[in-house]
Amino acid sequence: MNCSLPISTSEGRFVAHYSSQGLVQLDFPGDHRPAPARESNDEIPAQVRSWHDLTTTSLKTSLAGRPPKELPPLDLSAGTIFQRQVWHALLQIAAGKTRSYADIASRVGKPGAARAVGGACGANPIPVLVPCHRVLAANHRLGGFSGGLDWKRRLLALEGVELSG
DNA sequence: AGCCAGTCTCGGA
């Protein structure tokens, strides 16, 4: 089962993808990634619609710089064990706070694997809700961002994070 | 085997 539904926000139109397990992927506006073939559009399962409500609310709340109160179930089964550990660790970062890649690495029990954490962040299918943008390099520099550094800056600004001091 | 969204160290402004 595969459903893709749009979300219009102040930052543009995101696209959410769902499996039978929950939210699988969230696309940035302008990103036309390989959208999974969608089901017959006129028949969206009630469960997916309720998930989508949560996703929409969470996304808009996040974009307003506030912590979402309830996330939809996330289907992270596509990732490796390590990646899922990293993503879970990202979810623990409070809004408006930041961690370094090394912090996350030790949080998942692998200090020194900072570089691998970067890789896992890049593979994160659900940006914004899984706050990969809150991870900075050790010297509080920006580091990278697969969705574009511009997005990372903007997302951090929305949360009131000050960069490099 | 080769890629990185990192981090540390050291040398030169």
Add this chain to the structure above:
DNA sequence: TCCGAGACTGGCT
């Protein structure tokens, strides 16, 4: 104090 190059890192494809 502030970069830039180089060496080393760990997990992914």
